[in-house]
Amino acid sequence: MTVRSWGLVAAALLLAACGGHADARVVKKTPPRVVKTRTCKPGLRRLGSPRVAYVAVVQQPTRAFRSPGHAAFASFGLKNVNGVETVFGVTAVVRTRSCRATWYHVQLPMRPNGATGWVRAHDLWVTRVRTRIEVDVSARRLSFFRRGRLVLRARVAVGSGATPTPYGRFYVNQRLIPANPNGPYGPGAIGISAFSNVLTGWTQGGPVAIHGTNDPLSIGRAVSNGCVRLPNPVLLRLFRRTPAGTPVVVHP
Secondary structure (H helix, E strand, O other): OHHHHHHHHHOEEEEEHOOOOOOOOOOOOOOOOOOOOOOOOOEEEEOOOOOOOEEEEOOOOOEEEEEEEEEEEEEOOOOOOOOEOOEEEEEEEOOOOOEEEEEEEEEEEOOOOOEEEEEEHHHEEEEEEEEEEEEEOOOOOOEEOOEEEEEEEEEEEEOOOOOOOEEEEEEEEEEEEOOOOOOOOOEEEEEEEOOOOOOOOOOHEEEEEEOOOOOHHHOOEEEEEEOEEEHHHHHHHHHHHOOOOEEEEOOO
């Protein structure tokens, strides 16, 4: 630094000391941002409501346990026998104080109907669904809800007296497109985690689905093998709007 530049610095300091204005910028320091650590009440928390439900997609081969970490009784791969992603309906979660999920209590797509178990959280990807299906077997009516609001209602065919539609709380575990859209399943089938209570010897154990039909005159009657039939145009509307994990409640 030259002598002259030192002189300029000295002059500036002198002006500031005498109440003059030096040509300098004042840098304001920003206070450090305080990030609050999220905490949770550790333990079990129930999940789901009439407006929102939770679905878990299997990310790696996993097992279901009777209680967290004890008595494994079923194994599941990434995909089911139809090549569709394995999904579970989620009803509860166990969290740590730091809010990390460790276990999920889930509905399982297996016999007996209504089977549930505990699955390790790190084996799953969990998200929300905001749809719900209700089937009234006696009234032979299906109702579809989004965010708790009714958006579709239709007459259906249900199981016959010999092969009744099972009652209970299930969920959509697969969505299938038949090779023949003019066949007995129509243009699509929404598989649910229910099985026939009598047709145990059927392929894949007698799974139940909501599907179309090539017999439109059957709508409104109790004539199926346990599945719920819809007119094909209505089935297509429902198929497009129903994601995997959607709760399905079948009432008597």
